[in-house]
Amino acid sequence: MQILKNKTNIDFIGKRKPAIFISTVINLIILVGIAVWGFNLGVDFAGGTVVEVKFDHSINAADVRKRAESGGLHDVSVQSIGSADENSFLLRLGGVTQLTEESSAKAREAIQALGPVKNVVTDLANGIINFRSEQPMSAEQVRKAVEGSGTGVEEVRELGQAQAGGFDYQVVASGMADRIRSALMSGVEQQDKPDFEMRRTEYVGPQVGKQLRNRAVMALLYAMVAILIYVAFRFDFKFGPGALLAMLHDVVMVAGFYLFSRAEFSLTAIAALLTIVGYSVNDTIVIYDRIREDMGKFKGKPLAEVINIAINDTLVRTILTSGTTALSLVGLLIFGVGEIRDFAWAMLVGILVGTYSSVYIASPLTIWLDERAAAREARQKGGGMQPTTPG
Amino acid sequence: MDRGWYWRLGLVIGVTLLTVWFLIPSYYSMFVLDKSERNNLALLEERLPKWAPPAKYRINLGLDLQGGIHMVMRVDTNTALQKRTERRGDQIARYINDKQLGQVSVDTDPQALQLTLTAQDPATMDAIEKEVLATFTDFVRVGRDGAKLTLAPDEGQVNRFREESVDQAMLVIRRRIDKWGVAEVDVRKLGTDAIQISLPGRNDPEQAKELVGTTAQLEFRMVDDTTDFFGQVIQQNPPPEGSNITLTNTEGFPQLQGPDREALLAYFKDKTPENREVLLECVPSATKKGVCDSYRTFLVEKEVPLTGESLTGADASLSQLNEPEVNVSFDAAGAREFEQLTEKGTGRRMAIVLDDYVQSAPRINERIGGGRARITMGRAGGRPLQEWLSDAQTLALALKAGALPAPVTTGEIRQVGASLGDELIRKGSLAAALGVLCVIAFMAFYYKGAGIIADVALLLNGLLILGGLALFNATLTLPGLAGFVLTLGVAVDANVLINERIREELGHGKTARAAVDQGYDRAFWTIFDAHVTALIAGFILFFTGTGPIRGFATTLIIGLLASLFTSILVTRVMMTYFVHGRNAQTVSV
Numbered sequence: 001m002q003i004l005k006n007k008t009n010i011d012f013i014g015k016r017k018p019a020i021f022i023s024t025v026i027n028l029i030i031l032v033g034i035a036v037w038g039f040n041l042g043v044d045f046a047g048g049t050v051v052e053v054k055f056d057h058s059i060n061a062a063d064v065r066k067r068a069e070s071g072g073l074h075d076v077s078v079q080s081i082g083s084a085d086e087n088s089f090l091l092r093l094g095g096v097t098q099l100t101e102e103s104s105a106k107a108r109e110a111i112q113a114l115g116p117v118k119n120v121v122t123d124l125a126n127g128i129i130n131f132r133s134e135q136p137m138s139a140e141q142v143r144k145a146v147e148g149s150g151t152g153v154e155e156v157r158e159l160g161q162a163q164a165g166g167f168d169y170q171v172v173a174s175g176m177a178d179r180i181r182s183a184l185m186s187g188v189e190q191q192d193k194p195d196f197e198m199r200r201t202e203y204v205g206p207q208v209g210k211q212l213r214n215r216a217v218m219a220l221l222y223a224m225v226a227i228l229i230y231v232a233f234r235f236d237f238k239f240g241p242g243a244l245l246a247m248l249h250d251v252v253m254v255a256g257f258y259l260f261s262r263a264e265f266s267l268t269a270i271a272a273l274l275t276i277v278g279y280s281v282n283d284t285i286v287i288y289d290r291i292r293e294d295m296g297k298f299k300g301k302p303l304a305e306v307i308n309i310a311i312n313d314t315l316v317r318t319i320l321t322s323g324t325t326a327l328s329l330v331g332l333l334i335f336g337v338g339e340i341r342d343f344a345w346a347m348l349v350g351i352l353v354g355t356y357s358s359v360y361i362a363s364p365l366t367i368w369l370d371e372r373a374a375a376r377e378a379r380q381k382g383g384g385m386q387p388t389t390p391g
Numbered sequence: 392m393d394r395g396w397y398w399r400l401g402l403v404i405g406v407t408l409l410t411v412w413f414l415i416p417s418y419y420s421m422f423v424l425d426k427s428e429r430n431n432l433a434l435l436e437e438r439l440p441k442w443a444p445p446a447k448y449r450i451n452l453g454l455d456l457q458g459g460i461h462m463v464m465r466v467d468t469n470t471a472l473q474k475r476t477e478r479r480g481d482q483i484a485r486y487i488n489d490k491q492l493g494q495v496s497v498d499t500d501p502q503a504l505q506l507t508l509t510a511q512d513p514a515t516m517d518a519i520e521k522e523v524l525a526t527f528t529d530f531v532r533v534g535r536d537g538a539k540l541t542l543a544p545d546e547g548q549v550n551r552f553r554e555e556s557v558d559q560a561m562l563v564i565r566r567r568i569d570k571w572g573v574a575e576v577d578v579r580k581l582g583t584d585a586i587q588i589s590l591p592g593r594n595d596p597e598q599a600k601e602l603v604g605t606t607a608q609l610e611f612r613m614v615d616d617t618t619d620f621f622g623q624v625i626q627q628n629p630p631p632e633g634s635n636i637t638l639t640n641t642e643g644f645p646q647l648q649g650p651d652r653e654a655l656l657a658y659f660k661d662k663t664p665e666n667r668e669v670l671l672e673c674v675p676s677a678t679k680k681g682v683c684d685s686y687r688t689f690l691v692e693k694e695v696p697l698t699g700e701s702l703t704g705a706d707a708s709l710s711q712l713n714e715p716e717v718n719v720s721f722d723a724a725g726a727r728e729f730e731q732l733t734e735k736g737t738g739r740r741m742a743i744v745l746d747d748y749v750q751s752a753p754r755i756n757e758r759i760g761g762g763r764a765r766i767t768m769g770r771a772g773g774r775p776l777q778e779w780l781s782d783a784q785t786l787a788l789a790l791k792a793g794a795l796p797a798p799v800t801t802g803e804i805r806q807v808g809a810s811l812g813d814e815l816i817r818k819g820s821l822a823a824a825l826g827v828l829c830v831i832a833f834m835a836f837y838y839k840g841a842g843i844i845a846d847v848a849l850l851l852n853g854l855l856i857l858g859g860l861a862l863f864n865a866t867l868t869l870p871g872l873a874g875f876v877l878t879l880g881v882a883v884d885a886n887v888l889i890n891e892r893i894r895e896e897l898g899h900g901k902t903a904r905a906a907v908d909q910g911y912d913r914a915f916w917t918i919f920d921a922h923v924t925a926l927i928a929g930f931i932l933f934f935t936g937t938g939p940i941r942g943f944a945t946t947l948i949i950g951l952l953a954s955l956f957t958s959i960l961v962t963r964v965m966m967t968y969f970v971h972g973r974n975a976q977t978v979s980v
């Protein structure tokens with residue numbers, strides 16, 4: 001069996017200008033979109049708390065939200081996952097610990113009511129209140145006071161007597177997962193028998209998120225540079241920029257998928273972007289390889305024509321490879337859950353644009369660089385054509 | 392068939408058999424052992440046939456696939472450093488007072504980590520500065536303004552202290568988790584100030600946080616050696632069979648020793664006299680860091696006369712007699728208490744207890760005043776000096792962990808319930824299987840004979856990836872499963888390239904043999920380049936990524952190497968057999 005019965009002779013290169021124009025416009029829209037709206041950052045990057053809850057009876061997202069709200073959680077986002085009869089929901093909260101500006105002010109008041117206290121310092125990012133009391137207190141006393149002000153307490157640490165006089169204490173607020181649980185428990189008749197199961201809890205502090213994001217961006221840059229070096233080394237320099245630009249194009253496009261689908265941008269999304277970098281350059285290189293081979297075969301023909309031949313020659317392979325890779329994603333698209341399904345969709349988008357960019361972005365840029373080099377050579381040979389600036 | 396072909400065939404068969412062999416421990420841990428025992432390496436080792444590879448060569452399921460807790464704890468070295476600076480300021484003031492250098496007041500700036508000494512008489516400041524800088528070498532001068540001298544901890548000291556704080560926190564966390572009895576925990580340093588903990592099979596994140604997050608408790612308690620308690624207990628109530636509890640004698644003191652912490656403690660329940668408690672000492676494993684081989688018992692008084700709160704420092708050093716020793720110092724109140732304690736208890740042993748574990752039980756030789764004590768480790772048993780010194784360092788670290796705690800906070804928690812983990816495995820494998828089946832069906836349909844050869848290579852490829860994961864004891868995560876599917880897709884690309892080339896060559900009128908050879912030769916460099924570039928992306932992912940990303944990268948790298956092997960070598964061996972070996976005139980492609 002064959003996909004294309006006869007050898008094709010499609011003029012890909014002739015259509016490069018409108019293609020590049022459309023690609024540039026879409027890329028710019030995506031970049032502007034990222035700058036303006038930003039991604040739907042997952043907890044990995046934004047920090048915060050995500051809890052996956054599965055109820056043992058039929059319930060919809062609106063009801064779950066109502067329950068959370070009646071339990072005192074107002075800024076929670078509720079998202080149903082999986083099929084409707086699974087009764088599974090993702091609850092997302094911005095905060096990592098129960099300490100917010102508001103609750104820490106209340107907690108501070110409660111601590112100050114216990115006795116003469118100086119130096120109350122709150123560390124919202126880590127959910128910690130540090131304070132120095134003029135007289136010793138018991139940990140239980142402090143815990144009761146803070147919990148009475150509405151903040152869950154994980155631990156009260158007695159840091160001991162301070163050199164400058166006074167006793168140091170540290171109150172660690174408990175996490176949001178606890179809060180979500182108690183909010184959902186409000187209205188449950190038997191307090192020891194919840195009608196739901198907390199299947200997954202993810203909780204990432206804001207510092208971790210920042211670190212992860214920086215590392216991920218660095219990884220992307222390193223990968224691109226390393227691949228560029230390899231291409232420049234294995235092929236000619238004029239192939240390098242094309243491969244790099246095609247790669248950037250594909251990464252932006254897949255980022256665009258995450259931008260417009262509002263799929264959660266998490267570490268898995270970074271993995272998808274990096275995989276696309278690999279796939280994109282893989283595809284580009286197969287075509288470059290053929291161009292290089294055909295350049296030897298058709299000496300004398302203009303590069304644009306050679307590239308057209310090469311692309312047409314490899315067209316069947318290109319379609320088949322994209323097709324089979326896409327085929328291998330079918331299972332993930334059907335059975336994947338949450339992030340993995342998003343990953344599969346992102347890969348699908350990446351495969352399509354990766355194929356397109358090897359043809360319409362990488363190859364034309366090579367022609368352009370070649371033409372420029374030829375023009376420069378002509379200029380230098382012509383000598384008198386251009387006035388030379390006096391040194 | 393030339394000789395090269397037989398070599399290659401041998402290589403392919405050899406690699407295949409080796410891969411299957413390497414997958415045996417994974418098969419046993421996944422399908423033969425009970426689900427709850429999946430992480431029990433010792434049991435796995437026992438069940439494995441003798442000829443199988445060691446149990447450690449098996450594929451781990453990531454916490455996202457088997458359920459469990461992954462946490463990152465941040466060590467708050469800043470708070471610890473502030474406390475330490477304050478304590479040192481206290482010591483400096485005392486020192487100046489003791490040496491009668493003058494009257495100073497000490498102010499600490501906890502944010503900037505600076506100490507400011509203000510002399511009542513500015514004339515004394517020069518002498519004070521000289522003396523203080525010479526004695527407290529961990530401080531450097533920041534500035535001097537007449538009677539005011541500002542000091543800050545030396546940069547190197549600060550860094551060493553931060554590092555030590557993280558080590559201390561790790562020590563405590565390991566112990567606590569050990570106490571919890573979780574098999575297969577993984578505790579490791581992450582970056583400069585964080586500790587990463589994996590607890591497979593656990594699913595209460597708040598409980599876990601509480602367990603590892605609380606600060607360590609250090610206590611000094613008197614050991615009761617007045618009766619032969621352990622000898623009598625074991626005589627009157629023989630321990631249950633199989634518990635391996637035995638009576639041992641360490642430096643003249645009878646003790647019970649057993650490999651199981653729970654069993655030991657259970658054995659003493661209701662047998663301990665009033666006001667006494669049995670505490671355990673960990674006998675560290677010689678091979679695995681942070682794991683106890685067995686436990687030894689101590690009978691201690693229930694009363695806690697002195698806690699780590701009073702401790703101001705602990706350091707290990709070598710004495711003049713070349714014996715490792717640990718120097719500890721107490722604050723004023725602690726020093727008084729310690730003096731009384733040592734006076735009353737001369738000749739007895741004092742247990743240093745951290746988090747309910749006896750760290751050491753030195754014998755009190757004399758009354759110790761002045762708040763500075765020396766614990767001499769001795770050199771019994773002919774162990775090398777280095778070992779004793781490292782013991783002393785561990786004790787000093789443990790003392791400091793209780794005395795100068797660096798609070799830990801939770802940086803990240805990811806918990807997946809076991810039922811969700813099971814569901815993800817099921818769905819994940821179903822997804823992978825469906826993807827692979829689609830590709831297999833398509834290849835056979837489109838390329839016929841060559842397609843079936845590619846399919847065989849594809850299946851072998853999958854097997855090789857699993858074998859590779861087992862060999863590197865890698866962790867299979869959900870993104871890893873996605874990576875698995877994707878590499879299979881890319882592996883097919885190599886076969887498509889080859890088969891398309893063969894068709895092309897056949898189209899040019901070449902014979903079957905020539906077309907196959909040309910197809911492989913021409914496609915080789917393309918396949919090579921394509922794989923190497925993808926490998927570059929994979930390695931960068933591996934070295935810069937953490938957690939699930941790393942799992943994905945591992946799978947991708949192993950997959951690409953496997954794909955290189957199957958597409959270039961395996962399919963060619965088969966193709967050559969069908970075309971050259973059978974002398975065929977046509978190729979089914």
